[in-house]
Amino acid sequence: MKTYIRRFERNDQLVVFYGGWGTDENVFTPLCNDDFDFILFYNYSADEALVLPEMKVYRKITLIGWSLGVWAAEYLSLKTGIKPNLTIAVNGTPVPADDQYGIPLKIFEGTLNNMTEENMEKFYLRMFGDKRTYRMNADRIPHRSIKSLNDELRWLYNRIMEQTEPGFRWDYAVSSEIDRVFPSENVNSYWKKEKSTRHIVLPLPHYLFNRWNSFSEFINFVEQFRKKRATGRKKEETVIKDL
Known part of the structure; x- marks a missing residue:
């Protein structure tokens, strides 16, 4: 596992x-x-x-898990010892290789067993949603070798198959209607049964963070979001267009 750390002495978040x-x-x-x-x-x-910096005392700690990172957060959080004040799951579930609540098992295994440069380009295209968005976000495309991608997915697959029942507290779950990586029906089915988690559904692709200028903006949007899906899709789309 890799760790990227960015910190400034004055920050309290x-x-x-x-x-x-x-x-x-x-x-x-x-x-x-x-x-x-x-x-x-x-x-x-x-x-x-785990590679962690010496921890400071923070006024607020926000944990975000995205895609398979939702599962990874549950798997690794006890090991990190980091205790968040706010948790947000984005376009993923704690059971990521699952026919009902995650990526269907045949698709997950098919990705693992057919990893090529061409297929990875198709995967990143699905991640961003369409060719135009993919090209506009060329600077955000990962620089990874096929071997490292294969090693990572195989490790994830093996750990996921061993997993126990989810037990992490998620305050918010954000899911996308046009997700081409995690089937939106499966993600919605999982979070629908988690009554203690506020579920936000947005008309966006799997990678949605390019709609915000910073994580601070995204976190503020999630915390201020007070519209449930039942209030109507039109209102939700209006919120997104105004970002």
């Missing part, structure tokens, strides 16, 4: 981010500014020792 499979710091550093410290965990390719 920390964002802890668990990235999805196949990512690196290039995907997320455009959302960093000087207002908060940032720790990114990614490339889960081995049971390696």
